[in-house]
Structure formats: structure tokens, C-alpha cells
Amino acid sequence: MDLPTAPELSVVITAFNVAAYIRDALQSALSQTLRHIEVIVVDDGSTDDTLAVIRSIHDPRIRLVARSHAGVIAAFNAGIALAQGEFIAFLDGDDVWHPDKLARHVRFLKDHPEIDLTFSWSRMIDEKGTETGLASRPWRGGLSFSQLLTDNVISNGSSVVLRREPFLRIAPYDCPLEACHDLDAWLRVALLRPGNIACVPAWLTYYRRRTGQITKDICRMERGWQQVLETMMRLAPRETARVAAAARSNMARFYAYLAYENGNYFKAWAYLYRGFREAPLRFFLDLRNGKMMAATLSATVLPAPWHKRLLRVALLGR
DSSP: OOOOSSOSEEEEEEESSOTTTHHHHHHHHHTOSOOSEEEEEEEEOOSSSHHHHHHTOOOTTEEEEEEOOOOHHHHHHHHHHHOOSSEEEEEETTOEEOTTHHHHHHHHHHHOTTOOEEEEEEEEEOTTSOEEEEEOOOOOSBOOHHHHHHOOTTOSGGGEEEEHHHHHTTOSOOSOOSSOHHHHHHHHHHTTSTTOEEEEEEEEEEEEOOTTOGGGOHHHHHHHHHHHHHHHHHHSHHHHHHHHHHHHHHHHHHHHHHHHHTTOHHHHHHHHHHHHHHOHHHHHHOHHHHHHHHHHHHHHHSOHHHHHHHHHHHHHOO
């Protein structure tokens, strides 16, 4: 396929030791109904068969960059620097997209010139690609800086498609974030001008939960998010201070989920209590906290088979 001089959209995929998943990720990008794209794959020094899998897929739209291991932010920057499209989409090497994702986002961005960044709803899948029953919060409409800092409804980097020009104004990154680099980026975009982030309300992203990924490491996520919060306190002190307690409460529930996912139920209770202390009224008004408490209680007091059965019924209806 002959591409036009400049692709309409650049897909940036960062990959590190994802040999078991990178083929599905790449195929989901190459199978998009939006055809005039380039797919920039930055391999961050993988030590498994990731590079071999990438090289086995032959498509002229793929641009492979093989680097020595320098971390996800360096790989992120390398991909952005090469992007030529009017729009940029990000896809982690273990996630997948609905075939119409890019077309839906680009159409929305063209119809709404005031919007710089879009995101879609995400369903969670496991290591085998099976839906877990969990999903991102189905947000609708615009999303402000304060709303995003309070509650990261974007959920994951693979859900985002944005305009290249405004994004280049905040890149590259030189901050040594341990985690949450994508949230840091979206918050910086939100500060460029008011009302410039919006949701494309459809299930277009499939976010994989698996062993070994950054978001499984609670301590690393805590440190990364605290770095982001401190950065936002410098960049937007008034807006950040106004929602900091609510943001910390919501993040405590996320840490509780990670502890629950790892089978550490007593630590999950500790995080839930932290969330309550940060913003007591808000904690009790948010139904997600009640669900997290119920799941943790069930896991704490019930035999494991009973708990798993109850969870399947609650999430999947079976």
C-alpha cells in the first residue's frame, strides 16, 4: 500500500518484553478502518522474542525503532519525535483496539476543533484476551483539568487520540516519573486551554491486566502518582489544591483494588481506610467505594471458591 506523503494519524506503540501480546496489538492497529496511518513501534530493549514477532509482520506502514533499554518515558519520547500525522494515538504493546477506534476519534476531532485530546471507554481483558467484567467509568462529554486530576476516567494510555501540534508543546518529558507518565501528559494537555478534552463514548479500547506490568506494582504507582500531584501543584497550584483530597481518596481506592487483585486483602482495607480519611463524605457517596469494600469483605471472610463464584456472578452475570 502506498501511503500519502504524510499519514493522517501516527500510532505510537511502546513495547518491552511483550512477545506474547505484541502481535495482537499490532494487528489491531493495522486492521483499523482508518487506513492512512503509520505505526511507529519503539522496542525498549526487549530481552524476549518481541522484536522477532514485530519483524515477522510485514506492512509498509510499520516503522520499527529498536533501542537499548531506557525506560517507558524515553521510548514514549522517541515515538512522538518520529510522528508525522496530524493526530497521534498511543497503544501499549499488550493492549488492543476495536477496528473503528481511530476513525471514530479522528471524525470527532475534525468535527470539534476546540478539542485537543479524546479518549474512549475501555474494557479490561486478561492475559488470554478474555473480558474480565471490569471496565472504565463510562464518562460522557468534556473533561476538565480538575475532573481528570480528581478521577482518572481516561483510565489508560491506549484509550487516547489527540492532535499532534498541541501535544508537541508539552513534549518531550524530562521528568523521571516511575509511573503515571500518561496521566502527567494528559493533565499538561488540559492546562493548554480550557475545555480541550472530551470523551468519544464507545467501548473502543481493550486494556490488558497481566502480571509484570507497571500498574501491578502498588509502591511504584504510589510514588509515580505522588510525583504527578507535586508537579501539578507547581503548574496549577490553585486548581490542584482544591481537589487534592478528593484525588487522594480516589487513588487510595485504586491502590486498594491493586492490593485486592494481588490477594493482599488486609492491605486493601488499609487503603480503603486511607481513602475514607482523605474525604469522608465523598468516600461514602461514591458507590465504587462500597463495591470495593464488599469485594474485599467477601474475599476476606469467604472460602476462595465461593468468593470467585460470587465475583463472577456480580461482574459477568454467570
